[in-house]
Amino acid sequence: xxxxxALITLGVSTxxxxxxxxxxxxxxxxxxxxxxxxERFGKVTDFKTPKIEATGSGGGLKLFCGGIGVxxxxxTNSSRRIKASEFEMCQANGVTDIIEVLIxxxxxAVANSVDAKQFEMTLQDLYLALAAEVPNPDGSDSLxxxxxxxxADINSDLPAKRxxxxxxxxxxGTRDAFVELAMEGGCSTFDFISAMEKSDKDNFKRVCHTxxxxxxxxxxxxxxxxxxxxxxxxxxxxxxxxxxxxxQNSDIVQSSIIDGFEADFDSIADGxxxxxxxxxxxVKAQHVGTVPGIKEYLAEFVREGTxxxxxxxxxxxxxxxxEELRDEVGDAVLNLQALESIE
Amino acid sequence: xxxxxxxxxxxxKPASAPKKDTTALVRATLARRYAAEKxxxxxxxxxxxxxxxxxxVLLVSIFIKGWPAFTHTFVKLNVTLDADTLDIGxxxxxxxxxxxxxxxxxxxSMREKFPDVKKRKEKKxxxxxxxxxxxxxxxxxxxxxxxxxxxxIDVWLPxxxxxxxxxxxxxxxxxxxxxxxxxxxxxxxxxxxxxEAGDTKTGFNKTFFTAGDSREPEQAGIRAALxxxxxxxxxxxxxxxxxxxxxxxxxxxxxxxxxxxxxxxxNINNLAAxxxxxxxxxxxxxxxxxxxxPRSAPIVGGIVLSLxxxxxxxxASRAALKAVPPSIREAGRGLGASDQQVVWHHVLPLxxxxxxxxxxxxxxxxxxxxAPLLMIGMVAFIVDIPGGFTDAATVLPVQVFLWADSPExxxxxxxxxxxxxxxxxxxxxxxxxxxLRKKFERRx
Numbered sequence: 001x002x003x004x005x006a007l008i009t010l011g012v013s014t015x016x017x018x019x020x021x022x023x024x025x026x027x028x029x030x031x032x033x034x035x036x037x038x039e040r041f042g043k044v045t046d047f048k049t050p051k052i053e054a055t056g057s058g059g060g061l062k063l064f065c066g067g068i069g070v071x072x073x074x075x076t077n078s079s080r081r082i083k084a085s086e087f088e089m090c091q092a093n094g095v096t097d098i099i100e101v102l103i104x105x106x107x108x109a110v111a112n113s114v115d116a117k118q119f120e121m122t123l124q125d126l127y128l129a130l131a132a133e134v135p136n137p138d139g140s141d142s143l144x145x146x147x148x149x150x151x152a153d154i155n156s157d158l159p160a161k162r163x164x165x166x167x168x169x170x171x172x173g174t175r176d177a178f179v180e181l182a183m184e185g186g187c188s189t190f191d192f193i194s195a196m197e198k199s200d201k202d203n204f205k206r207v208c209h210t211x212x213x214x215x216x217x218x219x220x221x222x223x224x225x226x227x228x229x230x231x232x233x234x235x236x237x238x239x240x241x242x243x244x245x246x247x248q249n250s251d252i253v254q255s256s257i258i259d260g261f262e263a264d265f266d267s268i269a270d271g272x273x274x275x276x277x278x279x280x281x282x283v284k285a286q287h288v289g290t291v292p293g294i295k296e297y298l299a300e301f302v303r304e305g306t307x308x309x310x311x312x313x314x315x316x317x318x319x320x321x322x323e324e325l326r327d328e329v330g331d332a333v334l335n336l337q338a339l340e341s342i343e
Numbered sequence: 344x345x346x347x348x349x350x351x352x353x354x355x356k357p358a359s360a361p362k363k364d365t366t367a368l369v370r371a372t373l374a375r376r377y378a379a380e381k382x383x384x385x386x387x388x389x390x391x392x393x394x395x396x397x398x399x400v401l402l403v404s405i406f407i408k409g410w411p412a413f414t415h416t417f418v419k420l421n422v423t424l425d426a427d428t429l430d431i432g433x434x435x436x437x438x439x440x441x442x443x444x445x446x447x448x449x450x451x452s453m454r455e456k457f458p459d460v461k462k463r464k465e466k467k468x469x470x471x472x473x474x475x476x477x478x479x480x481x482x483x484x485x486x487x488x489x490x491x492x493x494x495x496i497d498v499w500l501p502x503x504x505x506x507x508x509x510x511x512x513x514x515x516x517x518x519x520x521x522x523x524x525x526x527x528x529x530x531x532x533x534x535x536x537x538x539e540a541g542d543t544k545t546g547f548n549k550t551f552f553t554a555g556d557s558r559e560p561e562q563a564g565i566r567a568a569l570x571x572x573x574x575x576x577x578x579x580x581x582x583x584x585x586x587x588x589x590x591x592x593x594x595x596x597x598x599x600x601x602x603x604x605x606x607x608x609x610n611i612n613n614l615a616a617x618x619x620x621x622x623x624x625x626x627x628x629x630x631x632x633x634x635x636x637p638r639s640a641p642i643v644g645g646i647v648l649s650l651x652x653x654x655x656x657x658x659a660s661r662a663a664l665k666a667v668p669p670s671i672r673e674a675g676r677g678l679g680a681s682d683q684q685v686v687w688h689h690v691l692p693l694x695x696x697x698x699x700x701x702x703x704x705x706x707x708x709x710x711x712x713x714a715p716l717l718m719i720g721m722v723a724f725i726v727d728i729p730g731g732f733t734d735a736a737t738v739l740p741v742q743v744f745l746w747a748d749s750p751e752x753x754x755x756x757x758x759x760x761x762x763x764x765x766x767x768x769x770x771x772x773x774x775x776x777x778x779l780r781k782k783f784e785r786r787x
Contacts, residue, residue, distance in 0.1 A: 019637065021727070021735060025720075032750065035724045036558045042726050043479055044441050049555075049726035051639055051735040071635055223748055225755075248750040251525050312475075316558070317750070 019070040022050035022293055026060025026077030029106055029173050030279050032244060033318045034077050040312070041300045047293035050075075057173060064282060065090035074287045074294055078280045079106065079173050087342040097285035097338040101298070102329050103307055105319040107243035107268040107276040108178050110165075111253040116235040119151075119256035121158060123274060126258065127186025128154045129163050130217050132210040141192040146212045166220040166227050167240035174224075178240055181275045182258075184208045228253055243268065243276075244317025268319040276319065285338050295336075302330040409759030415548035415561060416507035417499040418473060418537060422452040424485065424492050431492070440486060445478035449500065457533065468530050472537075474501040476550065476562040499544065504560040504753030506534055510543055525752075551760065555726040556742065560753025563746070565764050567725045571641055571736030572710060572768065574729060575721075578645020579709050583652045584702055588691075590653075591660035591698075596686055615654035622650045623715030631719060638720035642732040647715050652705035659701020663694040696780040703776035707769055713740045739765040 024034060031054040042049025055063065057078040064076035065086060082090075082100070090098060110126065112119060128134050129151065133143045151158035168175040187208040188194040196204040211217045220227045224241040228249045231239045238256065243263055246255055255263040259274055267273035288294045300306060307313050309320050321329065426432070428451060429443045450470050454460065460469050477500035484498070485491050502510065505526050514522045516535035526534070537543050554564025590611075598604045626647035630636045636643045667690050675685040716722060722741050729736035737745075739761065746758040 023638065023735075031724070032558065038724065039557055039726050046438055046441065052724040053639070053720050053722060071631065071638065224750065225747070242750070245750045248525070248752060251523060 019291055021048035022075065022291055022297055023073045024050050024052040024075040024077065024281075025055045025063050025073040026053075026075075026281065027057040027079040027173060027279075028054040029057075029079040029177075029242065030077035030103070030281060033103070033279070033313050033316055034281065036312060036316055037301050037306060038297070040306075041293075041297050045293070045296055045300075047296060050293075050297060052077075061086045061282070062089075064284065065093055065095050067093045068095060068284070068286050070287075070291065072284075074291050075281055075283050075297075078282065079177065079277060081278070081280060082282060082339075082342060084342045087339070095284055095286070099283040099285050099298075099333060099336055100339050101281050101283065101301070101333050102321065102325070103279050103281065103301070103318070104313065104321055105268055105276045106279050106317075107246075107263045107273055107319060108174060108181070108240060109243050109246040109253075109263040110182075110238055110240055110256045110258060110275070111231065111246055111263075112238045112256065113231050113235040114252060114254050117159065118254055118262075119158065119238065121151075121155060121256065122189075122259050123182060123186040124189045125151075125155050125158065125186075127183055127189075127208075130165060130211055131183060131187065131208070132212045133207055135190050135193070143207065146214070146216075148216075161236050163216040164218065164234075164237040165216065165240065166218045166230055166237055168222060168224075169219040172222050174240070174242055177277045178275065179209045179211070181277065183211070185274055242317075243319070247317040265314070265319060269322070279318070283333075285336050288336060298333050302326075302333050405759045405762050408756055409761075409763045410756075411508075411511050412551060412756040412760030413548055414511060414545050415550065416502040416510040416543055416545045418502050418506075419497060419499050419542040419544075420449065420452045420456070420473070420477075421495060421497050422448050422481070423495040424448060424481070426492055429492070434489075437486075440482060443482070443485075445481045446475075448481065449473055449477055457536075465529060468527060469533060472503050472506050472530065472533060474503050474561045475559060476501045479562075501550070501561050502543070504751065506530070507545075507561060508753065509534060510538065511545055551757075555728055556724055556737070556745070557726065558749075558751075560749075560751050560757055563754070563757055565739070565742065565761055567728050568737050568739045568742035568761070569764065569768070570728055571644075571721075571725065572738040574641035574732055574736060575644040575648065575738055576706055576710060578642055578732060579649040579652055580702070580706060582646060583649035583656055583705065586649075587653050587656035587702075588660055588698060591657050591664060592686060592691070594657075595661050595664040596690065597682070611654050611657050615658060618714075619651055619712055620714040620718065622647050623718030625650065626715060627718045637733050637735075639723050639725075639735040639737075640733045641729065641736045643719050644716055644721050644736070644738065645732075647719060648709040648712060651712065651715065652702075652709050655705035655708065656698070656701050659704065660694070660698045663697025663701065664690060666697060667693045692783060693785055695783040699776050699779050699783070703772060707772060710738075710765070710769060710772070711740050713738075713744060716741060739768065 022038075024038065026034075031052060035052050038050040038052055041047065053073075057076075057080055060073070060076035061078060061082060064073050066072050082098070087098070090096075110119070128146075128148060131146060134146050134148070136142045136144045137147065148154050148163060150160050150162055152160035167178065170176075188197070193204065193207055196207065218237075220230060220239070224245040227239040227241050228245055231237055232252050239253070246253060246263060261267040261272040261274075263273050263275070268276045283294065283298065303311075304326075305311050307318075307320055307326065309323075311320065314320055320326070428448050429445065430447075431439055431443045435443065450466075453469055453473065454466070457469060460466055480500060481498070501507075505524055509516070509522060509524050509526065509531070512522075516522075516531060516538060519528055519531040522531065524531070534543075550562060551564050553566055554562060555567030557563040594604065594608065626643055630643050630646055631638055671689050671693065672685050675689050676682075680688065713722065716738060721737050722744070723735065723737055724745070725735055725737045727734075743758055743761045743765065746754045746761060
């Protein structure tokens, strides 16, 4: 009671208030890139600077698909493609015209201090070092609790140092992507496990996605800066974090070579460095015209100076698409071409 | 019953024992008791010293890290603002001016400064020494004075955060191997030339207090978060203070003692212990989803935080009202004042210092809160300074969190500087409370 009166005294009606800035939600991985574009957009045009919240990819899509109207976000960022279930939820809530924009790639770096020797390993080594259960070292097709204590136990070329890897906790999108790309990639190199993917998918996921909890993998919190600082202090440890943090701290940490390639601009763009993922954002085409500036924001985003090879997003650590794909996506976006279905 | 039986033998013993023995006993243990007393005091002093040293370590590290954020390095450039390079016509419109190519003007002047730089990679290294904020600065200059177009002028443009960090640290640029930086040797070479020619200066970083958030550390400012915090707290204060004081007065002065008022009292106390994120969820469900108030707005933030501060203020206000001696009320009524007059003229003014203390504690809590704001969308990237209660905004602690999470190293100092601003805000609030308390305080 008291509050409804208070609301009225403050002169706020219970009707939705028209909005003159774009509202963006979604992935914290895309956040550092979207914010740069938004800031630039706010400064070089007469529109207001879009407001960007980092809610995570899933949380963003949930808000985005909540309905049509100015109290729902106009754009959601995502570090994975929209799922069929989410697309259906959108449709059911009246969000029928969704423009999909693939903007580039993000790498996940496995790095250590520049004071230590650079690691050179395969995805399989990484999986064997970090999984809770690994194939029996005697070569039989059975799983045992991870017996490896030092890197040399796994691969005699690696240093005889205790395995100590700092990475993000399960709540992080970086962790999800790391598990899916690196761990799954490494465990699929064992034939009997990869056969499991078809016969017993749940078990396959459990085997490949469970990180060990005996102290070799340290959950170092969501803050990637903290991991970089810890690596500087502890040259024996490895850390897992987003590529942009590697770029920004290249004087402190170095990328490990994985399957022959280290995480750098070219290797991620060419797809040689395997631990990388696509970045997307989704636009509510029905809001174009209602909320001012959406079209212009899209135009700013798909400009060569923004997302191109020498664009400012590349300076921030985003790996651009190749030219052909940029042309294709850019055209579709500027024509406000909506997604028809998700297979 | 059991209490009495256990007490009896204890009470008997000293009475039956001879007096002399008691004195001897006391003498014998006296030294030990003094020592225990002394130890007890030492424990207290140690506890205070420990907490003070923790605080000192925290503050000193924040100050040392945050101090550089209040200054910034500028580079002197001789720029030619010709219309061709800017790509604008005569009498450009505001939109045309905004889209003008200020970057190429700056690049051109840098090439003139370093004519030997020819390779593409070298050029890129050179250009990255100047912040993109320089372009906005030139834009603002031309907007203020359009006659500058076509002229050649000397301007001080903000340096990029990496260059600024090196210059500010006072490192010896002739020994590049000793400098920890992401700048390469060539860039350090440029920096050395600029510094030796007197083309760099370090001055007060006005941008930090005038700008909103930015992804470039050198352009990021605290203003948007500061204004957001102020607007949010204003809403919180305007809502929670009158409601809480009215509730406290009714409960303390007028409410009959019965089961209902007991229930209300218990619930208020419980409310004070509810985790703040729950209020955020409530805010999302009620104010945003039902009342359709805008997301990320100070009005919603203020309402949610006032829910959180209400119980704190009510409890403190009730304690303050209870502390007013009953004789004051009786005297007032004895002279013919009505209950309302007693409250307004006598009880409330005397209780005000206590009420204000409670309010400030509640508001200080609200100032440092981030969890409930997460749910209502105030954890966001905000560049424009909010102009009203319904504009998108963020608050100081959220700004600290967002900067601490940014990859660019320049944000380390900004984070600490933002904490300093937050602390200053808090101290200011407390100072106002102390002043008001001094003004109202009355002894009897």
